[in-house]
Amino acid sequence: MRKTQSPQTIVLDFSSPNIAKPMHVGHIRSTLLGSCLSRLHRLIGNKVISDNHIGDWGTQFGKLLLGWKKHLDEASLKQDPIGEMERLYKLVNAATEEDEAVLEAARAELVKLQAGDAENLEIWRQMVKLSQSQFDTLYSRLGISFDYTLGESFYNDNLKGVVEDLKTKAIARESEGAYVVFFDNIPELASNPAIIQKRDGAFNYATTDLATLAYRVENWKPDQILYVTDGRQQLHFKQVFTIFNRWKGNAKVKLEHIWFGTILGGDGKPFKTRSGEVIKLSDLLDEAEERALAVVSEKNPDLPEDTRKNIARVVGIGAVKYADLLPSRQSDYQFNWDKMLAFNGNTAPYLLYAYARIRSIFRKSQEEFSYSFEPDSIEENQLLFTAPQELTLAKHLFSFGIILEQVAEDSRPNILCNYLYDLAGLFASFYENCPVLKASEPEKLSRLTLCHLTAKVLRMGLETLGLETLEEM
């Protein structure tokens, strides 16, 4: 595998959770896909700037502020900040539906916040801080980090200028009291104008995204910006990209919306709890680890508890990640615990097992056979293909680089998943048919080399997908 000859700077926009709300299943595809693409591009030699565009500004803060001031429960805020903020929001939201005065009060809080009121800003900062620490806990559990976390609020001061600029350049014009961009020359968008300033003077997400885009282009000078979001936002990004190109026609940046489908429950409808609530990401990961622990304990009860728990963590989290990256990105997929934690089929446990089996061979080679294998001394010409399985495996190994390029080109990690599944299958076949440690030289060295290369590729591939590997399971 070679690094790319012409490294590109790529901005990756993904995850983007909202302040004062728990991260839930709706965030996992963006988060996992985005972080996978981020690792992949770094691996093949591109420069990646990952930016978490968190939802830290917007109309919901009027209700939140009102709730915070009137109904805050300090104790539960300490115990479960997100839960408490969520409770406050729901409480006020329900009250606004019955009482117009409450709605007015919430609006007033929002106006104060936007005008820079010191008290409201301070509360807002606390809400952001509390939320961010919850996000960090989850990101660390998932092994994900960002280069930047510049939320919507970061661009507040630029929004007015964006609209002014678009007005003076005659890209936007007044319509029904709002400022709007029309796309009459583009048949696809002709009946879908984009509002950049609402009738009440407020800005919306198109405006924020334009300001964000301008900032990124100006400060990071990227060759590409990839937005990893839900497929339902296709129209929005078409509009924003089109406006941006009219606005900054000279910017040579490739803008791409990497969209994905919905996660469905077993009933084929969007994945929810039985009572219709969204499923919290933390609960989902807990359940994954619990289920994995039950299986590991059943299969391998003799391992110490700590070891089993660690295996369960890697397998459980890995299973969720793998199940999310395996389906073709644009299609909806059904979330299914039994399937993702199965040992048969294209699953994380199957791949991790293949890796652990190889590692076991090398442990044995040292412990029982006192055989030292030096990975540094590998030469391709020491490979012997006496059994057909060896040749098939070797051929597959050498196509790894091409696969990575293809995955990067199309932003489709499922290609890598399928490649690794094939690899693990070919290895399993080799493993059954070709004894390694009991072979004699020079076959033994050749087979150990194949094992080593398989482990290396499996590990690189799995790590690119975001999975940890295990020495034993």
Next chain:
RNA sequence: GCGCCCGUAGCUCAGUUGGAUAGAGCAUCUGCCUUCUAAGCAGAGGGUCUUGCGUUCAAAUCGCAACGGGCGUACCA
């Protein structure tokens, strides 16, 4: 209405820069553990690739149309 996506084995899905007998897992059936982890391997059965027309030496794949489903579509993001 318009736009985007989808329709492949009983089920869940791969296969989308056109290429040989269309693949996997589950489910059903048959073998293989005193041999490097059987969380595995070897094998069997199961498909008019929604339908029709077209392009091509060649179509699950490209084009058009129909039927069926999901989503989006001016002041949420």
